[in-house]
Amino acid sequence: MSSLFSDTYNEIEREAEASIREKGSKFLAYSFKVNSETEVKQKIQTLKAHYPDATHHCYAYIIGEGQEAQRANDDGEPGNSAGRPILRALLSADLTNILVVVVRYFGGTMLGIPGLIQAYGDSAKGVLLLSGKMQKIQEDIFEIFANFEHEQQIHQLLKPYDHRVIEREYLEQVRYRVSVRRNQALQFLSKAQEAYQLLVKSIRN
DSSP: OOOSSOOEEEEOSSOOEEEEEETTEEEEEEEEEOSSHHHHHHHHHHHHHHSTTOSEEEEEEEESTTOOEEEEEOTTSSTTSSHHHHHHHHHHTTOOSEEEEEEEEOOSSOOHHHHHHHHHHHHHHHHHHHHOOEEEEOEEEEEEEEOGGGHHHHHHHHTTSOEEEEEEEESSSEEEEEEEEHHHHHHHHHHHHHOTTEEEEEEOO
């Protein structure tokens, strides 16, 4: 079915790590899949515990299918010299639900702000290259209720649409929990309202 807007987004395929050296300083970059700020904090705390003697733990993250939440942190480096270059790498790769942390061990030679921007940006790009990228589809979730004799109508309703059956339950009625591709959801809901033997409810993810 045709769409009027993009309902796809990109995530990394795998978590990865990479490292570079610049004038004696060592930069260790890590990528993580994250879906909440709580997960972000946990990943950063884990790295800080693993590298307690590192000079800096700089990071950036993007969360949300529409990249709604974005943040960069320099962790003591000069303003916008670390977190911002990492964030730019994430945005350039058009990723979301992603955290990249770059751990720095100072090597004794000052890099200057341009040097820091280059080093942190290159570290982020390097680990993202190893992380890969996969496209995902935005979905809306629905619950469909029917009497047992009308269960076949659920299948007929769903057939034209890109969907996944998440759960089936058979109690007093049949209950399906399904996901429908977002750019088809309005049309699906309109058709569902024409199916008089079915009750369809839109629910949050």
